[in-house]
Amino acid sequence: MHDTVELETRGLPTAMIITSEFQLEATVQRDALGMTALDAVVIEHPLSSLTDDEIAQRAAQALPQIKAVWLTGKAST
Numbered sequence: 001m002h003d004t005v006e007l008e009t010r011g012l013p014t015a016m017i018i019t020s021e022f023q024l025e026a027t028v029q030r031d032a033l034g035m036t037a038l039d040a041v042v043i044e045h046p047l048s049s050l051t052d053d054e055i056a057q058r059a060a061q062a063l064p065q066i067k068a069v070w071l072t073g074k075a076s077t
Contacts, residue, residue: 001026005033015069017062019045039075041065 004016018026018040043062065075
């Protein structure tokens with residue numbers, strides 16, 4: 001979260017990727033850091049128990065949201 005805020009503050013579009021389990025915590029931290037407009041890319045939880053192929057599938061699913069954040073600042077357009 002802090003890295004994302006720092007990069008965004010420097011004018012570098014950044015996609016913060018979180019799992020669904022941590023949406024509330026990410027929103028609270030984002031707001032506390034003064035970046036209320038920062039939109040997170042949310043992927044399904046968990047990650048730690050997945051195979052490399054399953055993680056690659058999650059990344060592929062997140063890619064459209066990541067591109068949207070980079071281009072528009074919003075995960076969904």
